[in-house]
C-alpha cells in the first residue's frame with residue numbers, strides 16, 4: 001500500500017544522501033580508536049562529519065557531542081547539569097509542555113529531592129518570559145525549555161529567556177531541547193545562548209540512533225558514559241560511524257534545500273485551507289509558529305480511532321506525540337481545551353516534500369472518517 005505521510009514530527013524518511021553516506025561508511029568499518037590506517041580513516045570521517053554538524057548548528061566542532069538520540073541529550077544535560085550546580089540548590093524550572101524526555105527526567109529528579117516548577121503555556125502553546133522571571137529563585141540550578149513544541153508547533157522564546165535567566169544569575173544553567181526546531185526554525189548556538197542544546201538526527205532525514213548534545217564552550221559538563229574516553233572523554237563508547245555519516249549527510253542535504261521553510265509553511269497553509277472548506281466541524285487548535293506542525297480537532301470524535309481509520313487507508317497522522325501510546329496528550333491538556341476538543345485532537349506535520357495531492361488525499365479521508373465515525377456531539 002502506498003503511504004501518505006503527514007507525521008514528519010514523529011520521524012522522517014532517511015534521505016537518499018544519508019542512505020548513501022551510511023552505506024559508504026559501513027564499508028570503511030575500522031574502529032576510530034585504532035591506530036592503523038583503517039581506524040585513522042574512520043576517525044577522520046567522524047572528524048569531518050562533526051564539522052558538518054557543527055556548521056548546521058552554528059557552533060564549533062568541539063561543542064558537538066554525538067549521542068544516540070534527543071532523549072539521551074536531554075537526560076545528559078539535565079541530570080549532569082543539576083549535578084554540576086548542586087551547590088546552588090535543588091530547584092529546576094521547565095515548562096508543562098516539554099517532551100516526555102524532559103518531563104520524565106524532571107519527575108525522576110523530583111523523586112530524588114529536587115523541586116520542579118512547570119511553567120504553563122497560553123492557549124497557543126506559548127510561554128510568557130515574565131512567568132519564568134517570576135519563578136527564578138536563588139536556589140534555581142537549571143532551566144530547561146524546548147525551542148519548538150512537538151505537538152502544537154509553538155516557538156518558545158528561548159533566546160529571550162536565556163538572557164533573562166543569565167541577567168538574574170549567570171551561574172544558572174540553561175538547557176534547550178531543540179529537537180523539533182533543528183533546521184526548521186533559524187537558530188544557532190550563539191543566537192540561543194543556551195549552555196546545552198539537544199538535537200536528534202531522525203527528525204531531519206538521518207537514520208534513527210544518532211543525535212547530538214551541544215555543550216557551550218567553557219561549561220564543564222561531566223561525562224555521561226564512562227569507559228574508553230571517546231567524545232573527548234565525555235561519552236564513551238565506540239562511535240557509531242555509519243549513523244554519524246548519515247547525520248552529517250542529512251544536515252547537508254537539508255541545508256541545501258534553501259526554500260524548505262517557506263515550502264513547508266505553504267503546504268501546511270494549503271492543507272488547513274482545504275480542511276476548513278471540506279470539514280465545517282473541524283477546528284484549528286493552533287496553526288503553529290514553526291512551519292512544519294499544526295494541531296486541529298474534530299470535536300467529539302476519538303482521535304485514536306480517526307488515526308487508526310486513516311492509517312488503515314494508508315494515511316499517517318498523529319493523535320499527539322508518538323510517545324504517548326494512547327494516553328491523552330499533556331500538551332493539549334495544558335492548553336485548557338474543552339474535553340470534546342481534547343478527545344478529537346490531531347497533529348499534522350509536514351515536510352517540504354509534502355504535495356497538494358497528498359494534502360487532498362488527507363482531506364478526503366478525514367471527511368469520510370467524520371461522516372462515518374461516531375461522534376459524542378451528534
Ligand code: PLP
Pocket residue numbers: 009010068069070071072099101146148149150177179180200201202211
Ligand atoms: N524532544 C522533542 C521535542 C521531540 O519531539 C522528541 C521526539 O519526538 C524528542 C525530544 C526525543 O527525541 P528522540 O526520539 O531522538 O529520542
